[in-house]
Amino acid sequence: MGKGQPSYTDEEFVAAIRRDDDRALAQLYRLHFPMISHYILQNSGTEDEAKDVYQEGVMVFYEKVRDGSLELSCQIKTYLYAVCRRLWLKRLTEKTRFGGHLDDHEPYLETGAEADLELAEERDRQLGTMAQALDRIGEPCRSLLEGFYLLDKSMQQLTAEFGYTNADNAKNQKYKCLVRLKKLFFNQYQEQI
Amino acid sequence: MKTEADYYALFDAYRSGGLAGEERTTLEHRLAADPELARRLQEFEEVTGTLTAYGRRLALRRKLHAIHADMDAEQAVRLTPLAKVAEEDERHEQFANGRAPRPLLRISRTEEKLRAFWHGHRATMMVAASVAVLAVFTTLLGLEMYRTAQKPSLYGYTVLRREVERIKRTQRNMNRALNQMDTPPTEKINPGKFSGTGFALTADGYLVTSYHVIQGADSLLIESRDRQRFRAEPVFTDVAHDLAILQIKDKSFKGFGKLPYSFKRGQSELGERVYTLGYPREDLVFNDGSLSARSGFEGDTGFYQISIPVNPGNSGGPLLDDRGNLIGIISGRQMDVQSAAFATKSSYLMRLVDSLGTAGAGKPYNMSRTNQLAGTSRPQQIRKLQDYVFVVKVYE
Numbered sequence: 001m002g003k004g005q006p007s008y009t010d011e012e013f014v015a016a017i018r019r020d021d022d023r024a025l026a027q028l029y030r031l032h033f034p035m036i037s038h039y040i041l042q043n044s045g046t047e048d049e050a051k052d053v054y055q056e057g058v059m060v061f062y063e064k065v066r067d068g069s070l071e072l073s074c075q076i077k078t079y080l081y082a083v084c085r086r087l088w089l090k091r092l093t094e095k096t097r098f099g100g101h102l103d104d105h106e107p108y109l110e111t112g113a114e115a116d117l118e119l120a121e122e123r124d125r126q127l128g129t130m131a132q133a134l135d136r137i138g139e140p141c142r143s144l145l146e147g148f149y150l151l152d153k154s155m156q157q158l159t160a161e162f163g164y165t166n167a168d169n170a171k172n173q174k175y176k177c178l179v180r181l182k183k184l185f186f187n188q189y190q191e192q193i
Numbered sequence: 194m195k196t197e198a199d200y201y202a203l204f205d206a207y208r209s210g211g212l213a214g215e216e217r218t219t220l221e222h223r224l225a226a227d228p229e230l231a232r233r234l235q236e237f238e239e240v241t242g243t244l245t246a247y248g249r250r251l252a253l254r255r256k257l258h259a260i261h262a263d264m265d266a267e268q269a270v271r272l273t274p275l276a277k278v279a280e281e282d283e284r285h286e287q288f289a290n291g292r293a294p295r296p297l298l299r300i301s302r303t304e305e306k307l308r309a310f311w312h313g314h315r316a317t318m319m320v321a322a323s324v325a326v327l328a329v330f331t332t333l334l335g336l337e338m339y340r341t342a343q344k345p346s347l348y349g350y351t352v353l354r355r356e357v358e359r360i361k362r363t364q365r366n367m368n369r370a371l372n373q374m375d376t377p378p379t380e381k382i383n384p385g386k387f388s389g390t391g392f393a394l395t396a397d398g399y400l401v402t403s404y405h406v407i408q409g410a411d412s413l414l415i416e417s418r419d420r421q422r423f424r425a426e427p428v429f430t431d432v433a434h435d436l437a438i439l440q441i442k443d444k445s446f447k448g449f450g451k452l453p454y455s456f457k458r459g460q461s462e463l464g465e466r467v468y469t470l471g472y473p474r475e476d477l478v479f480n481d482g483s484l485s486a487r488s489g490f491e492g493d494t495g496f497y498q499i500s501i502p503v504n505p506g507n508s509g510g511p512l513l514d515d516r517g518n519l520i521g522i523i524s525g526r527q528m529d530v531q532s533a534a535f536a537t538k539s540s541y542l543m544r545l546v547d548s549l550g551t552a553g554a555g556k557p558y559n560m561s562r563t564n565q566l567a568g569t570s571r572p573q574q575i576r577k578l579q580d581y582v583f584v585v586k587v588y589e
Contacts, residue, residue: 014249015542025256025260026260026263029257029260029264030260032324033261033264041308041312042312043312044313044315045312046309046310051261055254055257055258055261057255058257059253059257061249062253063250063253066249078384090257093393107391117399123246126246127243127246127247127250130243130244130247131228131247134247145244147245149245149247149248150244150248150251150252151247151248171202172198172202175198175200175201175202175205178201178237178240179197179198179201182237182240183242184252185240186236186241190301191477
């Protein structure tokens with residue numbers, strides 16, 4: 001929270017994040033971290049766990065905003081609290097030491113966090129499968145696809161990087177790789193489901 | 194025949210809008226007619242979509258990590274002393290803005306560990322603490338209850354001194370309620386805290402009573418049947434046999450006169466008819482029964498068991514047989530047994546008196562050896578006896 005930074009209202013935050021405004025994201029992140037950190041520490045968590053849970057929570061929020069599918073019926077703060085609370089509850093039950101008991105009050109607000117989290121979990125699974133598929137596809141497909149889809153490099157750049165004679169060759173290679181990725185991805189995804 | 198990669202190239206172009214009008218419509222027609230092709234397009238879209246989403250997710254994670262690292266770095270800077278002033282300024286600014294400052298954790302390594310321990314074991318420790326507190330209080334309460342339950346009768350044994358104050362108080366309250374008069378408080382005679390019975394040991398002012406009657410006494414007052422009062426002092430006590438010898442210290446005291454009864458040195462027989470006189474209430478009370486055992490409570494051979502109904506206040510009273518021999522001193526009773534009272538054997542009293550006499554403590558005891566009661570009827574015996582039995586009042 002440096003000096004001279006603009007402070008946003010909740011609506012402005014949402015609008016700014018939709019515009020891909022990184023400063024707004026950073027400010028939002030800083031604004032609510034102490035609350036979640038305090039909460040996790042109060043409920044037998046560590047600083048690192050607080051960070052993980054909070055980042056996951058912010059990610060859920062961020063992706064909803066970017067999707068445009070966020071229907072915020074409460075403050076961002078409450079939403080984040082509800083999401084992080086759920087996430088932490090899940091982790092605690094995994095640890096099983098406290099049987100998932102939390103020393104707090106359930107916010108009786110319709111935050112929509114529950115449903116959002118289920119969607120997010122489904123998405124996590126999907127993305128996890130994608131990561132595995134990418135791991136197994138092998139070079140040079142992996143670098144090529146990562147370069148194009150993850151790092152947003154242009155075909156020309158990639159052509160130069162991988163030493164293809166022209167962009168069409170690179171493109172053809174990319175499509176072959178995509179087909180392989182598709183097979184790996186769907187095989188694994190179906191296995192998991 | 195096209196390979197799948199060729200189709201993908203086609204889809205890619207289609208999705209990025211790189212297809213010219215005619216090609217586009219052909220593809221759309223084919224998609225509508227061929228479900229296999231439509232499925233391929235769908236798969237293609239899912240794979241590329243997931244890939245892009247994955248890319249965005251990674252980017253976002255990097256971003257958040259960067260933000261967090263920034264935050265940590267800032268905090269580290271703040272913690273250095275140089276930055277403190279700046280931090281103070283910022284805090285003021287934050288207060289001025291109406292925003293709460295972020296809580297800063299400045300804690301040492303050991304404290305950090307302690308905190309982690311506390312967070313981890315808080316619930317357990319609290320349960321343990323409450324159990325401990327509960328246990329302590331239950332124990333204390335239980336002990337207290339046990340003690341109060343034991344107080345009136347130690348192992349079922351009750352000493353028979355009378356708590357005058359309690360009785361008097363309820364009586365006074367009753368009287369006050371009955372009369373309901375606003376009489377100015379007259380000078381009250383302190384009735385004493387406890388009372389028991391005592392009887393003359395020698396003609397020159399020695400008396401015998403039970404030790405527990407005078408236990409804890411500040412001063413003693415002897416009151417005869419005709420309401421004469423003398424101040425007395427304990428001369429000797431025997432806790433084991435519950436005996437006390439008192440001496441009247443008043444100058445006005447002229448002596449009891451010749452004692453009508455004698456003290457028996459030997460043991461009495463079982464089944465002997467015995468009786469006692471005492472002051473369980475304000476008046477002299479007679480009670481009789483038989484000698485039922487030659488040992489007392491829990492086999493104590495210093496005592497007789499007698500079947501005389503005795504009450505608080507009888508303690509220290511004389512126990513006499515048919516021929517007017519003093520054979521014991523009333524001491525107590527057993528609560529859980531029907532009419533089992535106990536009396537110290539007179540032989541122990543005699544032994545005590547003898548040892549005092551030979552030790553030369555004070556004047557020698559002139560014990561009466563003659564017995565004027567033998568052969569007379571009970572009422573006659575009692576008429577002669579009653580002047581030698583006294584109320585012992587105890588002040589604490």
